[in-house]
Amino acid sequence: MRAEILAIGTELTTGQTVDTNSPWLSQRLAEVGIPTGYHTIVPDELTDIVEALHIAAGRASLILISGGLGPTQDDLTREALAQAAQVSLVEDPAALEHIRTFFSSRGRPMPERNRQQALRPENAELLPNPIGTAPGLFLHLSQALVFALPGVPRELQLMFQEQVRPRLLKHVGSAGVILYRKINTFGLGESAVEEKIADLTARGRNPEVGITVSDAVVSLRIIARYPTLAEAQAQVSATESLIRQRLGEIVFGVEDEELEDIVVRLAQERKATLAAAESITGGLVAHRICRVPGASQYFRGGIVAYTEEIKHQELGIPWEMLRELGAVSAPVAQAMAEAVRRRFAADLAVATTGFAGPTGGTPQEPIGTAYVALASQQGTEVVRHVWSGERTEIMSRTAKLALNLLRLHLLRRPTS
């Protein structure tokens, strides 16, 4: 069984609103073992909606529709479904009653335009909507099961959980399970990662492994399709183990975990305090750490030293060093990290300096060059990287580089 999702609305096709209902529905379908193929976004035009329904019914066994169930002239889903199914629209007394009550309980009469929301295709079952006026619809179209849901995300989500999901489980039986696992890595580019797991990303493998990149984080997405949850879990585990074996320490977390979540957790486990001296990243390293609940126990604080003067004044970097080597250099990064570590009496401190662009840079240190230093009791390591991209990307990725240095150092440190 493969599902298809239609989202109806001209505000979507003009691009003024981003469709979040379709991705949400896809994820919920996967949780009951139903994969999704096409998503189609359709304008508020009767002929367009009918055509989309015909195409979908010809190739999918389950169709979920959002939108077009409102009370305005632009709301055409009911009519389009009736036309596609070649049935009449009938007024449903129970639906009419619900809509009347929805308004009267708020001290208002029902506007006449809302009456059309009580219409349904002859062969459709109504799905109640306790938090809105538009009932949903459930019907057959050719060989496909069709659910039409309101476009308001909150109403759609409640109706899916209360009305659609139970019916799917009944109709579909146990159609197997689709399980996802997302594994996040930092430190290698997309091509280099794929080279190490090329057999796992080969087409036709179950579990399937896909690769995506976002802001220097390369993520592996495991998709496992099996008859039972237990099998799917076992297979996902096995594939995850292979990935971790092949990729080693560039793997930092799973699902929505960010580098800073791991850093704070490791700092808590190892009771290590942290500080940051930032130039190029302008406070982003400190901010990312502080976003993690509980960071305050281990993050001592930070300095944003964006100019040479403040690097000298606040971190004691000697003028001669700044003049001769430049603020963007390994010795300056090292000096910054060591200074802020001492100053804040932290176990570990990171420092960042670099050229974010669009101006600046030298032939040896072009725009995109960043130095990140990590100072600890054992000494200071400095890493250099040259990023491509825009100013904000360079800043963001350098901050991640700093967090990653912290992560790796804490990982290699024995637990207290």
Next chain:
Amino acid sequence: MRAEILAIGTELTTGQTVDTNSPWLSQRLAEVGIPTGYHTIVPDELTDIVEALHIAAGRASLILISGGLGPTQDDLTREALAQAAQVSLVEDPAALEHIRTFFSSRGRPMPERNRQQALRPENAELLPNPIGTAPGLFLHLSQALVFALPGVPRELQLMFQEQVRPRLLKHVGSAGVILYRKINTFGLGESAVEEKIADLTARGRNPEVGITVSDAVVSLRIIARYPTLAEAQAQVSATESLIRQRLGEIVFGVEDEELEDIVVRLAQERKATLAAAESITGGLVAHRICRVPGASQYFRGGIVAYTEEIKHQELGIPWEMLRELGAVSAPVAQAMAEAVRRRFAADLAVATTGFAGPTGGTPQEPIGTAYVALASQQGTEVVRHVWSGERTEIMSRTAKLALNLLRLHLLRRPTS
């Protein structure tokens, strides 16, 4: 002419990633007078992509495709286009050269798998990609013009503006104009804003005005549909004037402008230097300022003082004040701002302190409470706000509150 948009990617059909490229493209097409009908999201499966291409070519005269141009086994757009157009794939020497240079300029050899990005359908023209490896494609498919663009938003957007738009204007001529204008405000909630411009947001008005909210920024979107560019521009201007008259100083910028862009611009105009002492925001105020090119000339630096100890050590906040009033209080915010202002010899300084949650807070100062202080030569003002929402939302909105205080102070200050 009606356009259709295809977005290729299993991460989209599984719902793990939300498609933002398609809405963006729809808006850009409208600006050159081309309406968009269907958007279709397609899995990384060759047969699915080919089918979607056939359907689109049968009903649209312009097709924009995003995604599937990467270097992995899942990147099938080139092959699908060749199959749909019934032509061969050929390797393009110029493309291969570009890709080789892209890697060698970063000191690395080209991974062999990136070689496939130099392939193109025989009948396709390459669209250069100066900021990535994947060239775009331009070809005919039946009666339709087809543009295939990389899925990475930054690359797609640049390629659209530089390569697609000029070709469209040439092919399409002038079909009437749709013009957008976005006006950003901070300081009032959505309902309060709408009350002031209710007549402008009425349905059927041309230009139309829509309201959206995102992270405490209420934006007005003007949409004007007129036969000529000159008319549309005049109408947009007139509506914008009305909006600015009604909303006054809560209007801070237009289009993609952020509060920090305005702050840095005003600081440059008034030659005012800035500093920040941050607790709750953890470095975000400093980081946002530093993201703006040219900030280094006016941003002296900042302190992230996340603990009471560091507030005392770095900013000289007396222990008695912290004990008696608490770190989250107006006097502490004031003392932080004044201390960092003196310390960094800045004209203006902001300080932030508050409870971001999920733990913390008191009955008088619940989670979401933030104090923001702005210290200047004239004295210090302190503002208190209680936000609802998650930890990261509270941090982000408090940072905006600080930036807005800076903006308003600089606005009211005479230009040097």
